[in-house]
Each structure stands twice: as C-alpha cells, then as structure tokens.
Amino acid sequence: MLIKRSEEDEFDALVVRVDFSDDAAWTEVVGLLEIPWGDDEFDSSNQLVDDPAFTGASPDDVLAAVEEEHKPAVVFLADAETMRGAHPLLAVSTLTREDAEDEDDYEEEMSHGREFRLVPGAVSEMHTNLEIANMDFTDFSGSASGDSERIHRGFC
Numbered sequence: 001m002l003i004k005r006s007e008e009d010e011f012d013a014l015v016v017r018v019d020f021s022d023d024a025a026w027t028e029v030v031g032l033l034e035i036p037w038g039d040d041e042f043d044s045s046n047q048l049v050d051d052p053a054f055t056g057a058s059p060d061d062v063l064a065a066v067e068e069e070h071k072p073a074v075v076f077l078a079d080a081e082t083m084r085g086a087h088p089l090l091a092v093s094t095l096t097r098e099d100a101e102d103e104d105d106y107e108e109e110m111s112h113g114r115e116f117r118l119v120p121g122a123v124s125e126m127h128t129n130l131e132i133a134n135m136d137f138t139d140f141s142g143s144a145s146g147d148s149e150r151i152h153r154g155f156c
Contacts, residue, residue, distance in 0.1 A: 001053045003062075005070035012047040013127035014066065015089065017078045018057045025083040026050070032087060032120035037154070044124035059092040059115060066094070073130040074137065076123055088117035088151045091126065093137050112141035122154035 005014065015033060017026060033046050054062065062075055077090040092115045100106035118126065118140065129135040144152040 001051065001065055003049055003066045005047065005067060005072070007070065009047055009070060010072075011128060011131055012045045013074075013076060013123045014047050014049070014072050015076045015078060015123065016049040016054055016057070016062050017051075018054050018062065019078060019080045019083055020052055020055050021080065022083045025087070026078065029078055029082060029087045029089075029120055033123055035121055037121060037125045042124065042128065046123070059090065063092065063094055072127065074127060076118075076127075081117070086151070087120055089120060089123060090115055091118050091123075091140065091152070093141075095137065109137050111138055112145045116141045116144035116152060117150060118144065118152035119154065122152050125154055126152070 003014070003016070013033075030048065033048075034044055036043050054065075057065075059075075059077060062077060066075060071094050073094060075092050075094060077092060079090055082089050093109065095106065095109055097103070097106050100109065122140075126140050130137065140152050143155070144150050147153065
C-alpha cells in the first residue's frame with residue numbers, strides 16, 4: 001500500500017497507526033493530536049493513516065510505503081506503546097545517507113538515533129518546524145535523549 005501526499009499536505013504531520021489493539025486509546029491519541037500548539041497559537045494539522053493493512057508494520061515498512069515525491073522529514077507511528085500511558089508516538093526520520101549532503105551531515109542528524117518518542121502535543125510543533133527549516137531533527141531527538149523516559153515533551 002502506498003501513502004500518497006501532495007503539496008497541500010506539506011504542513012500535515014503524517015501519523016500512521018500500526019497498532020489496532022485499542023480503538024478507545026487511538027481515539028484519545030487522535031484527540032490529543034488535534035489540540036493547537038504554541039500556547040494555542042497554531043492549529044495542529046495531521047494526515048492520519050488508519051488502515052489495518054499497516055497492522056504490525058515496522059518503521060522501515062512505513063517509510064517504504066510513503067510516496068517519495070512529497071515525503072516529509074519525519075513520520076510518526078502510533079504503535080503498541082502509543083496506546084498506553086501518555087500515548088507517546090514514535091518519530092522516525094526519513095533522511096537516508098543518499099539524501100544527506102555528505103556523511104558528516106548524516107551522522108550529525110542521526111547523532112541521537114533515527115527514532116525517538118514524543119507526546120502527541122509535540123507532533124505538529126516538530127513537523128512544522130522541520131518543514132520550515134526552523135529546527136533540525138537533532139533538536140527534537142536531543143530533547144528526547146535528555147529526558148529520563150527518553151520522550152520529547154515539546155518546546156512550547
């Protein structure tokens with residue numbers, strides 16, 4: 001299955017549900033994703049992929065399904081861990097070695113790993129800041145690496 005995006009989707013965070021064990025938890029996650037961010041100054045905008053065809057999909061499976069033409073800098077997965085507690089989603093960088101300017105650039109971007117967890121309220125903040133090149137993946141992954149639970153909780 002191919003996940004299609006267009007130019008109009010540029011500021012929509014791509015959230016792919018890969019765990020279908022708890023519909024009530026998913027509904028709660030969706031509600032949290034819709035809350036405005038930045039002291040309620042900015043609306044959240046998401047492209048939700050809620051298709052059982054992605055049940056159990058790995059980050060690599062999801063990245064392979066995203067159409068190349070309008071691939072975002074990061075994809076968010078709602079997995080089994082997302083369906084519990086504070087509902088932290090898995091943020092996965094789409095940057096490949098081939099896409100990076102050079103090896104040093106790639107190593108810098110992946111210095112805290114290719115993936116980390118973040119609360120739903122930080123999804124739009126992260127996606128938007130990456131799209132406008134205001135911040136880098138490492139700003140967010142570094143924040144998560146400094147948290148006792150390794151979860152980015154937002155800057156705003």
